[in-house]
Each structure stands twice: as C-alpha cells, then as structure tokens.
Amino acid sequence: MQNKKNTILTGTIKAFTLAIFVTLVSGCGDEEISLSQACEGLNGFCETGITDDSNCKRERQTVMVNAFKIENKLEDVPALQFNQLIALEKLKSCTYKQTLVEYVPVEQKYPQLPVKSPEKMSEEDAFKVQRYRDSILRRARHKRENYINTSRYLTRLSEDTAGNGNPHLLYWHWSRNHDKDALERLRGMYAAGKLQDYDLLFYLSQDYSRTEPDISRKMLFQSLEKYPREQYTEKTEESNRTAKYAAMNDDGRLHYEALRHLIQLYFSEKNYQKSYVFAQVLHLNNDRSADSDMIISYMKKNHAQKLDELDNIADDIHEALESGTFKKSDYPIL
Numbered sequence: 001m002q003n004k005k006n007t008i009l010t011g012t013i014k015a016f017t018l019a020i021f022v023t024l025v026s027g028c029g030d031e032e033i034s035l036s037q038a039c040e041g042l043n044g045f046c047e048t049g050i051t052d053d054s055n056c057k058r059e060r061q062t063v064m065v066n067a068f069k070i071e072n073k074l075e076d077v078p079a080l081q082f083n084q085l086i087a088l089e090k091l092k093s094c095t096y097k098q099t100l101v102e103y104v105p106v107e108q109k110y111p112q113l114p115v116k117s118p119e120k121m122s123e124e125d126a127f128k129v130q131r132y133r134d135s136i137l138r139r140a141r142h143k144r145e146n147y148i149n150t151s152r153y154l155t156r157l158s159e160d161t162a163g164n165g166n167p168h169l170l171y172w173h174w175s176r177n178h179d180k181d182a183l184e185r186l187r188g189m190y191a192a193g194k195l196q197d198y199d200l201l202f203y204l205s206q207d208y209s210r211t212e213p214d215i216s217r218k219m220l221f222q223s224l225e226k227y228p229r230e231q232y233t234e235k236t237e238e239s240n241r242t243a244k245y246a247a248m249n250d251d252g253r254l255h256y257e258a259l260r261h262l263i264q265l266y267f268s269e270k271n272y273q274k275s276y277v278f279a280q281v282l283h284l285n286n287d288r289s290a291d292s293d294m295i296i297s298y299m300k301k302n303h304a305q306k307l308d309e310l311d312n313i314a315d316d317i318h319e320a321l322e323s324g325t326f327k328k329s330d331y332p333i334l
Contacts, residue, residue, distance in 0.1 A: 033068060034065075035061045035065065037068070038061075038067065039064060041071070041072065042067060042068055045064075045067065046064055050063065050153070051145075053095075053143065053146060055094065056091060056094040056146075066083055066084040081161050081166075081169060082166065082169050088150060088153055095143065095146045098146070098147070099140075099147050103140070106132055106133055109132055110129060110132070113129060115129050158177065161173070165185065167189055167195060168197070168200065170189075171186060183207065190219070197226070198227050198254070201219045201222050201223040201226065202254050202257070205217075205223065206261075209261065213265055213269075216265065217262065220262055221334070223254070224255065224321065224328075225326055225328065227254070227258075227321065227324070227326070231253050232255055232321045235249055235285060240286065240288065246288060247289075255321065256285065259285075260282070260289055260292075262275075262278045263282070263289075263295060266278070272295065272298065272303070273299075273303070273306060273333070276295055276299045276303075277310050277313050277317070277334075279292035279293075279296050280292075280314035281314050281317050284315070285318075313333060
C-alpha cells in the first residue's frame with residue numbers, strides 16, 4: 001500500500017512539475033522555446049529517440065521543439081502537425097545523407113602502424129586502433145538509428161493525421177501519399193471560398209494547370225494577392241552564382257514559381273505581352289530563369305515598340321508585391 005501511495009505521489013509531482021514548466025514556457029510570449037526546454041518536457045525522447053549528432057542540429061531542434069508544442073498543445077495542433085511533417089522530411093533527408101558518410105579507413109588513419117598484423121603492434125597501439133574501429137562502428141550505428149527513428153516518426157505522424165480536415169494536412173496527404181480524397185476535399189474548400197492560404201492556393205493551382213488553365217491562373221493571382229510582403233525578396237548575386245538552376249535558390253519563396261507558371265500559361269496561349277510582363281517581374285527579383293530570358297529576347301526582337309509600356313507595368317506589379325498591396329484588378333492588361 002505504501003509503495004502504491006509513493007507511486008501515485010511521484011506521478012502527481014511529475015505532472016505538477018510539467019504543468020508548471022508548460023505554463024512558464026507558454027507564458028514567454030513570442031520567445032522561441034529552446035532545445036533544452038523542449039527536451040526537458042519530452043521524457044527522454046531527445047536521449048533515446050532522435051539523438052544529438054554533430055550534423056543536422058538545426059533540423060533536429062525544429063523537430064524537438066515542434067514535438068514539445070504538439071505534446072502540450074501550445075498552439076493549433078493540426079498546424080503544428082503539418083509543420084512537423086515538413087520538419088521531419090527535412091530531418092529525414094539530412095539523417096539519410098549522414099548514413100552515407102564514409103569514414104577514414106584505419107589503414108589511412110594510422111599509416112605508420114601494421115594494422116593488418118595486430119601481433120606486430122604494441123599493446124598501446126593495438127588499443128588505439130581498436131578504439132578507432134569501435135568509434136567508426138558506433139558513429140555509423142548512431143547515424144543509422146537516427147535515420148530509422150526519424151522515418152518511423154514521420155510514418156507514424158502521417159498515419160495519425162490521415163483524414164484530418166485541416167487544409168494544410170489535406171495538401172500534405174495529397175502531395176505525398178497521392179490521397180485523392182484529400183485532393184477532392186481541397187477542391188471543395190476552394191469552390192466554397194474557404195481556401196485562403198497563399199501557399200495552398202499556389203499548390204492547388206498546379207492540379208488545375210493542365211486541365212483547367214483559367215482556374216489555375218486565377219488561383220495563382222489569388223495566391224500573389226495574399227502573398228506576405230516579407231516573403232517577397234530578391235535573389236542575391238552570390239546565390240545565383242552557386243545555384244545550378246534558377247529554382248535551386250528559391251529558398252521556399254513561392255512567388256518565383258508562381259511567376260514562372262504565369263509566364264508559361266500565357267506563353268502557351270501565345271499571349272506574349274502578358275508573358276513578358278511576368279518575365280520582367282522575375283528579372284526585377286534577380287531571377288534568371290531560362291524561359292523568362294527566351295521570352296524577353298523574343299519580345300525585344302518582335303515587339304520592341306511595346307517594351308516601355310510593358311516594363312512600366314512590370315515595375316508597378318513588382319512594387320505592389322513588395323508592399324503587399326498587389327491586386328490583379330488594378331492592371332486591366334491582365
């Protein structure tokens with residue numbers, strides 16, 4: 001009976017301590033939760049689940065902080081789950097790359113020692129060589145376990161969120177798991193005027209692009225109208241030099257891809273003037289997509305007299321997107 005009382009008391013104390021910790025953390029306003037705070041509230045997950053590594057630190061921290069927020073319902077849980085799915089994908093990619101790391105062979109590490117003939121080594125040297133071999137095995141196992149545990153966590157969260165009506169989760173299951181029901185629910189939300197997120201409008205526009213280009217174009221404009229101005233930033237010359245292709249340094253900024261799609265849609269309809277306008281907007285963002293270069297060259301060669309007018313429209317659209325005031329209705333040419 002005494003042991004049972006002690007167990008109940010211990011559990012009560014733990015729960016009370018966690019409640020105080022969550023209250024303190026959630027009362028920090030906009031301050032970001034630290035990795036140590038998250039791990040303290042995750043009951044050993046940081047030590048036994050996805051453990052610390054010299055690489056993938058930022059990706060792991062994001063996953064741990066999200067896990068803590070989900071566990072304690074500190075924010076909207078479906079939104080957190082979507083963020084966690086994205087974070088887990090990034091961590092999975094990072095941990096997978098770590099499993100491919102090749103360590104320096106022991107023969108190269110200690111070229112002066114006869115490592116293939118341990119009987120010829122001193123006891124001290126043999127110990128040093130074996131310790132290095134054990135270290136390689138331990139680090140390789142550690143990286144492999146992190147990848148496996150991340151994959152399992154991602155699979156479990158995907159299963160847990162299947163069927164959830166949150167639009168971002170519907171998008172995730174449609175785009176990753178080819179869930180046709182999730183796609184139809186998203187389409188229904190859009191038809192009912194309930195899809196308001198700029199990113200979801202952009203992603204769903206891709207589904208309409210081949211079969212219903214008019215709807216796709218409308219959604220792209222709606223996405224740009226809702227686009228956050230802090231996301232509308234130009235590419236740097238340095239990032240352009242290091243990127244192998246234009247989209248490689250978009251860095252998650254969807255306006256680049258939205259503009260490219262508008263260029264392609266108008267060009268496929270032989271509406272070269274409108275295509276040129278958005279090619280110029282891309283150029284004002286310091287983006288050098290091959291399609292936009294081709295269209296600009298075509299217009300300079302065949303419709304040079306129109307360029308000043310079209311350039312002014314492109315400048316106005318660029319400034320409106322920068323200030324977060326873009327409205328398609330302000331531009332009759334569109």
